[in-house]
Amino acid sequence: MNALLEIKDLKKYFKTSRGLLHAVDGINFAIERGNTLGVVGESGCGKSTLGRLIVHLLEPTGGKIFFEGRDYTNLSHQALLESRREMQMIFQDPFSSLNPRMTVKDTILEPMSIHGMFGGDQSEQTRHVGNIMDAVGLAGNLANSYPHELDGGRRQRIGIARALALEPKFIVCDEPVSALDVSIQAQILNLMQDIQSERGLTYIFITHDLSVVKHISNDICVMYLGNMVEKCPAKEIFKTNYHPYTRALLSAIPIAKTGVKRERILLKGEISSPIEPKPGCRFAPRCIDAKRDCFETQPDLVEISPRHIVACHLYSNVRAIKK
DSSP: OEEEEEEEEEEEEEEHHHHOOOOOOOOEEEEEETTTEEEEEEETTTHHHHHHHHTTTSOOEEEEEEEEEEEEOOOOOHHHHHHTTTTEEEOTTTTSSOOOTTTTHHHHHHHHHHTTGGGGGGHHHHHHHHHHHHHTOOOOOTOOGGGGOOOHHHHHHHHHHHTTTTTEEEEEETTTTTTSOOOHHHHHHHHHHHHHHHTTOOOOESSSSHHTTTTOSEEEEEEETEEEEEEHHHHHHHHHHOSSHHHHHTTSSSSTTTOOOOOOOOOOOOOSSSSSOOSSOOGGGGGOOOOOOTTOOOEEEEEETEEEEEEEEEGGGGGEEEO
């Protein structure tokens, strides 16, 4: 497997007055070069925290991050600076993630100046800014515009351009279309796919919308309260899915065809607390299939079929995979 990024038992706990909040709790996966891993789950499941851990906007509590076979878990200041050339992030809200006092040109130029691209040659850097603006569909006459003068779609294109400025190999896309109108969402998704194809980029695409992630991902990882509960190829998850939480998420996707009905699975019960979580499956209090074991021990990840893994006691008779 030609894995660009590999995550092993990654954890992030936050200290609170009531104990440790387990935001990300033992995540394992690998992403092959040039592929996209979609990470889905409801708000608070830890997917954005996972993305920030990978690019070191947050430091992990435990586990390992490997990039191109190198250990990227604990980096010195200089190594962290160098890693920014290879890993970048596109944020959810393009308005709050852009400096309102910086023009489009200055926003894209800033990371190049910090890293001394083109040997610090400002004319070459400015030329590169023009090339990137053209690549993301921003007209050259917008170079001296400020974020508040542009609509949401153009602002997000600035965010994409800023992420591309250092010519990275890997980008974390943290719900990059959720703040945009539906018509603009399709444009941005198509743009991101075109850029990935042209530049050979590898993505993690974080979202709560399975209908969005379906069109851009090679594999999909479903998270619930800090745990990965299911992971498989993107096309397969819509045909064959095993975890009760995954089935509930899929049942909420609207159906465009008239006359076609799908049984809606309504989750009931209280959401488990991520602060000092009790033993057992964290989805158990809301699961209609929960058994006694579900409240006592946390299920292991098991491989149901090639590349399709799930963490659920319903499949405990299947041999657990090695973490």
